[in-house]
Amino acid sequence: MEKKIITISREFGSGGRTVGHKVAERLGIPFYDKELVNQVALESGFAPKFVEEHGEHSPSSSLFSYAFAPQGVPGVMNGLSTADFLWNIQCSVILQLAEKGPCVIVGRCGDYVLRDRKDVLRIFVYAPKEWRLAYGKENNMLQAKDEKGIKDEIDKTDRNRAAYYNYYTQNRWGDAHNYDLAINAALGHDACVNMILAAAEAKEKTMEG
16 A cells, blocks of 8 residues: 555544544654644635534534535535535545545545545544543543533534534445444554554555555
8 A cells, every 4th residue: 555545533532533643643644634624724715613613513413404504605605505515625625635645534524535545544433432421521522511411412423423424425424334444442542553553554465465
């Protein structure tokens, strides 16, 4: 595998972003998360915060939210809804980043966008709910403070990510068949990193053979 392109999809609170960053550091390749958001913002004209909030999450956990999305102004967003307009630009940016060379891309349906490339290792990071709840608390990832609010926040974020992914890819978010490797973050982030590196090496060998 001449180009080690790795996409990381993850449940909220699993620390998938941290795992991806560590993998990129170990391989000495670019890590695209905030940088991807900033590039999409630059090309779309939307603020980075807006892109971050709408470029990976459905406006609600229901696919019907897309059916009733308002259309954009012709000549400005080509008559597309804001969600579709962002999706098109996001896909273009991800494809451009992959063409540049080896990298790790977090979220934003990267696994699907790069589906036609044979040099992509697709990872899904998950973890038990209680583990994610504890991890989210420890790392100040959550806006909610009480136990019920925290659980609801995790569930809502996952539902919205799933709705977004399922709508744009026609696949099911989190389905192991869509990934090369699904890893339980509760085993430890360092263990996850080692498994991803081993999988990348194994994939490289299968492509060489």
